[in-house]
Amino acid sequence: MPTMPAANRTSPIHEATRQALWVNDTTGRELRLARIAAGKTQQQISVVLGCSKSEVSRREHGLVRTLSVVEVSRHAAAVGLRCSVRFYPAVRRPLDAPQLALLARLRQRAAADWRWEVEVPVPRPGDLRAADAVLSTSNCRIVVEAITRLADVQAQLRAAHLKTRDLAADRTVLLVSATVANRRMIRAAGPLLDEALPLRTWEGLRALGRGIDPGADALIVL
Numbered sequence: 372m373p374t375m376p377a378a379n380r381t382s383p384i385h386e387a388t389r390q391a392l393w394v395n396d397t398t399g400r401e402l403r404l405a406r407i408a409a410g411k412t413q414q415q416i417s418v419v420l421g422c423s424k425s426e427v428s429r430r431e432h433g434l435v436r437t438l439s440v441v442e443v444s445r446h447a448a449a450v451g452l453r454c455s456v457r458f459y460p461a462v463r464r465p466l467d468a469p470q471l472a473l474l475a476r477l478r479q480r481a482a483a484d485w486r487w488e489v490e491v492p493v494p495r496p497g498d499l500r501a502a503d504a505v506l507s508t509s510n511c512r513i514v515v516e517a518i519t520r521l522a523d524v525q526a527q528l529r530a531a532h533l534k535t536r537d538l539a540a541d542r543t544v545l546l547v548s549a550t551v552a553n554r555r556m557i558r559a560a561g562p563l564l565d566e567a568l569p570l571r572t573w574e575g576l577r578a579l580g581r582g583i584d585p586g587a588d589a590l591i592v593l
Contacts, residue, residue: 396433398443403431405450419449466490466503470517473548474504476593477515477579484508484582493537502534503546511584512540519548521556528567532588543568543588544575554592564590 406416413427420427429435430446438446444454466474466489478487485506493500504515516531528545535543545568547553557564568590570578575589 392433392436395436395438399431399433399435401452402446402450405447405452406431409451411450416446416449420445466517467519469519469548470503473517473519473546473593474515477517477546477591480576480593481506481579482582485579491538493534495537498537500530500534500537502538502540505538505540506544506579508582508584511542512538513542513544513585514538514540515544515546517546518553520550521547521553521560524556524560525563528563532567542585544585545588545590547590547592549592557590557592 406413413424413431417424417427426435427446430438440454440456447454474489485508488505488507489503491502491505492498493502502514503517506513506515514531514535516527516534518527521527531543531545534540547557567588569587570585570589572589572591572593575585575591578585578589
């Protein structure tokens with residue numbers, strides 16, 4: 372009888388399962404600590420959720436492997452927490468053609484004094500993030516994020532600023548394609564962008580064209 376092949380312990384699926392079990396255990400511990408901090412008993416939580424006390428206990432000890440996002444969210448709300456789920460790329464995604472074209476338009480407007488690096492990885496073990504581009508001179512280092520489609524402005528802005536921090540850069544430039552949809556998103560996010568990116572296109576381009584520190588973070592639409 373043929374034998375089954377050994378499981379690939381380094382496969383993405385195996386790693387995802389291992390990570391999910393860790394998240395499950397961590398979630399249970401957070402639910403338990405939040406319940407205790409709120410001064411509530413497992414019995415009280417079970418009444419709110421419409422389940423048994425033993426079910427609440429099993430969740431808190433990470434023993435329930437089939438909880439849905441809805442169930443976790445409801446349990447979190449019962450102990451005064453808010454559940455948030457985010458997804459991150461499992462592999463580093465290279466720049467696509469529209470992003471490269473957008474960066475090329477910016478490079479045409481920038482002074483030759485800038486040293487350009489494209490797809491600069493964040494220097495942390497296991498971190499798959501990379502800045503789309505980094506511009507640097509002797510006294511200024513700028514992270515440029517090339518965005519062809521604005522979707523979640525707040526999340527995209529935060530991601531850009533975190534890369535600036537983790538790459539020890541001085542400035543952030545959010546470089547956005549000049550499409551009708553993107554301009555509509557920029558108008559809708561007005562106050563948020565005004566505070567986070569004080570400089571606008573002409574001010575940012577003027578500084579880059581002169582090869583000098585812009586003095587603040589910038590939103591450049593090209």
